[in-house]
Amino acid sequence: MSAGKKHVSKSEVEHIAWLAHIELTEEEKELFTEQFNRILDFFRKIDEVDTNNVPPTYHVLELVNVYRKDEVGEPLPKEEVLKNAPRREDDFFKSPKIV
Amino acid sequence: MEPYLGGSSLMRLFELNAIDVVNGIRRRDITAEDYICSIIERIKALDGKINAFITPTFDLALEKAREIDKRVEKGEIVGRLAGVAIAIKDNICTLGIRTTCASRMLENFIPPYDATVIERLKREDAIIIGKTNMDEFAMGSTTETSYFGPTRNPWDLSKVPGGSSGGSAAALIADMATLALGSDTGGSIRCPASYCSVIGLKPTYGLVSRYGLIAYANSLEQIGPLAKSTADCALLLSVIGGYDPRDSTSVNIPLNDFFQGLTDDLRGLRIGLPKEFFGEGVEDSVKRHVWSAIHVLEGLGAVYEEFSLPSLEYALAAYYIIAMSEASSNLARYDGLRYGYRVEHDDADWSRIYARNRRIGFGAEVMRRIMLGTYALSAGYYEQYYLKALKIRTLIRREFEEALKRFDVLIGPTMPLPPFNIGEKIGDPLTLYMCDVLTVPANLTGYPAISVPCGFEGNLPIGLQAITKPFNEDLLLKISFALEANTDFTRRRPNLS
Numbered sequence: 217m218s219a220g221k222k223h224v225s226k227s228e229v230e231h232i233a234w235l236a237h238i239e240l241t242e243e244e245k246e247l248f249t250e251q252f253n254r255i256l257d258f259f260r261k262i263d264e265v266d267t268n269n270v271p272p273t274y275h276v277l278e279l280v281n282v283y284r285k286d287e288v289g290e291p292l293p294k295e296e297v298l299k300n301a302p303r304r305e306d307d308f309f310k311s312p313k314i315v
Numbered sequence: 316m317e318p319y320l321g322g323s324s325l326m327r328l329f330e331l332n333a334i335d336v337v338n339g340i341r342r343r344d345i346t347a348e349d350y351i352c353s354i355i356e357r358i359k360a361l362d363g364k365i366n367a368f369i370t371p372t373f374d375l376a377l378e379k380a381r382e383i384d385k386r387v388e389k390g391e392i393v394g395r396l397a398g399v400a401i402a403i404k405d406n407i408c409t410l411g412i413r414t415t416c417a418s419r420m421l422e423n424f425i426p427p428y429d430a431t432v433i434e435r436l437k438r439e440d441a442i443i444i445g446k447t448n449m450d451e452f453a454m455g456s457t458t459e460t461s462y463f464g465p466t467r468n469p470w471d472l473s474k475v476p477g478g479s480s481g482g483s484a485a486a487l488i489a490d491m492a493t494l495a496l497g498s499d500t501g502g503s504i505r506c507p508a509s510y511c512s513v514i515g516l517k518p519t520y521g522l523v524s525r526y527g528l529i530a531y532a533n534s535l536e537q538i539g540p541l542a543k544s545t546a547d548c549a550l551l552l553s554v555i556g557g558y559d560p561r562d563s564t565s566v567n568i569p570l571n572d573f574f575q576g577l578t579d580d581l582r583g584l585r586i587g588l589p590k591e592f593f594g595e596g597v598e599d600s601v602k603r604h605v606w607s608a609i610h611v612l613e614g615l616g617a618v619y620e621e622f623s624l625p626s627l628e629y630a631l632a633a634y635y636i637i638a639m640s641e642a643s644s645n646l647a648r649y650d651g652l653r654y655g656y657r658v659e660h661d662d663a664d665w666s667r668i669y670a671r672n673r674r675i676g677f678g679a680e681v682m683r684r685i686m687l688g689t690y691a692l693s694a695g696y697y698e699q700y701y702l703k704a705l706k707i708r709t710l711i712r713r714e715f716e717e718a719l720k721r722f723d724v725l726i727g728p729t730m731p732l733p734p735f736n737i738g739e740k741i742g743d744p745l746t747l748y749m750c751d752v753l754t755v756p757a758n759l760t761g762y763p764a765i766s767v768p769c770g771f772e773g774n775l776p777i778g779l780q781a782i783t784k785p786f787n788e789d790l791l792l793k794i795s796f797a798l799e800a801n802t803d804f805t806r807r808r809p810n811l812s
Contacts, residue, residue: 224690236643236689237650237666238682239674252687254745259632259691262703265710272705273712275534275564276520276761282563296427302657309653312661312668 223256224249328353329490333399333547336493340387340398347380347398354400354444358491361811366466367486369405370413371445379442394440396554401436402492404480405446406453407538408527409433416529417461418451420649420656420676430527432496432538432555439554444492447482451678453498453531455479456506456750459741460680468510469809470774474734477510479503483541484511489811494551498528500536501634502754505766508541509729509778512768512804514548514795515541519785520761521566524559532641535758544805545796549573552788568786576789579797582616585722591627592727592753601728604770604777609726611801624718626710627756634755635748636691636704643688649673683744708759715760719784724794727753729766729778757782765791768804
């Protein structure tokens, strides 16, 4: 398949990966740049469609807002909540250094 | 392998359909324990080469079977799925049972609660026999992107079983489970149903609760049944369907009776055949088998007409833009803090650890979709990609609405080509995405759709897809029943001994 139009450069892929919080190797950056350009080329097929005055469909149901009663329920026990945490300290999730 | 000779019966109990299992247990013709043992022996004998299960749950299953037998002995009334071995796709949360999404990210995740569908299965005394293999986070059409290795197609071990619910479909047709649950975001129930020759139904958006389904693309996906007979499919749907206040997109309307319409009298049924479903890119062999099934339906009184859905040409691109955008947002939660993969040495700053957890925790296809979704939603591109795709979704919906005023049901193939070799397409993402071209419209519109076995090309299964108006699943089951009653495809099994 031909490479088509260039939609993203390698440095843009680096920027997207940074936004998405995914670390990439140099080889992955090259590979994803090539693949993204082909996929985005295919996506741009939608440019052919005239969508003037067409509203977007975010959701297929005619729902506006669904509210529930603001009632206190039974929470999970603390041990259950912490059970899957990779690191914990006492009754807390242990985070990496933030500042 | 020696067939298991359960209790007093010489029958291969693993071959029974769900309705026969329930009736057999209630009438005390068979015990739940004998039947579950025969399923367990079957899995032990076969799953080494098929790899349909990530986490089998044999001990829990046996314990539950013995409990059901005791209750039957005491004369208690047992549930509508009493004793039935069900395989659960591994993106549906099960209390106390590891739920991995076939990802390294969730390799050790044990949910502290049951999904609503699991609660409903337990209430009817179904028995969970294991958690099934899938594409990582349900992102794929072949079950090759699983962290736990690919599932193989029981009809030909060199072929893919379809995906992403490939483990569920393969387990069923290999008689390693009697029922199965899958999830369908862009065809993930119907594709493996077609490739493994079982019945798979994607319900109307909102019919089945998504509470406890690990999210990939919320506005598109539904949990649904896979089964080896239409009546079993109807039974499972009637158990899992219905309003759930814990899912704000669950629809509060009464469930249809899914059994009432199971006849093969199709007089007056109007079938629409979208030309685009039989167009370029759909293999001739597939068209031939679907056409012979259409003639079967015609012989039962249905009439058909070809017509066009011009916007379908844009459905696949719109689908992938929307699915990836939603994925990028949904999967942002995997930071390795409260659960999920965390690197051993985490003394660097937060954002580097976060990015490193994700590069090691996620496979390539998941990273690709998160990044492309991030791009489609980012400043400057949002209108060009995401918003434009949502507008095309409106056009497709309108065309389907119009078409289903003229016709009762739309029919075409489920997949554009028969099952292909493992490894054949996985290196080329775009070519693989193209396989979903006929299944994604039902997700974009929210309409219900079913895949039913309709033929074999050599020994490889072909599936027919039927799509109809919201909340008309009973009509899809009627068509499935008509094909099942008038062809033998649903009764064929792969030679696995």
